Amino acid sequence: MLTNRMFDEMNRLFDAAVADTFTAPAVAYPPMNLWEDDDQFYAEAEMPGLKRDDIQITVTQGDQLTISGERKPDTADGCVWHRQECGHGRFSRTVTLPAIVDVDMIEASYDAGVLTLTLPKSEKAKPRRIAVKGATEYPAVTANAE
Numbered sequence: 001m002l003t004n005r006m007f008d009e010m011n012r013l014f015d016a017a018v019a020d021t022f023t024a025p026a027v028a029y030p031p032m033n034l035w036e037d038d039d040q041f042y043a044e045a046e047m048p049g050l051k052r053d054d055i056q057i058t059v060t061q062g063d064q065l066t067i068s069g070e071r072k073p074d075t076a077d078g079c080v081w082h083r084q085e086c087g088h089g090r091f092s093r094t095v096t097l098p099a100i101v102d103v104d105m106i107e108a109s110y111d112a113g114v115l116t117l118t119l120p121k122s123e124k125a126k127p128r129r130i131a132v133k134g135a136t137e138y139p140a141v142t143a144n145a146e
Helices: 002-017
Strands: 032-036 040-046 055-060 064-071 089-096 107-111 114-120
Touching: 032 089, 055 114, 064 114
Parallel strands: none
Antiparallel strands: 032 040, 040 114, 055 064, 064 089, 107 114
16 A cells, blocks of 8 residues: 555656656546544545546455546537637546555445545554553563573
């Protein structure tokens, strides 16, 4: 997990370093918000104009969230385009979550162009309180004198 995040950051830094100064930097699509509470991660991705069936969500290795799909272009017979700024085509975005999630409990909804995901943390990923014992709570250690 840590290794994946390090590679993601290295790629981001190198991509920015070699970007052509006359070309606008590529924007990750779809734009996402990701946050957490004690039990779950939450993600929102803005994808206006897509149909629910055009979106695929996968989680691999327990912490690799991928949102992919296709935005189909509007095609009207006999039209002449004067400006076409809205992108179309296939897209895929993968983010590394800070901890492993319970894949069987993930919930997804899509409303008004916003995909909302609730990703429950795996029980293994949740913090646990460890009781600290005093020296008097351990059995006495005796050496065998032979």
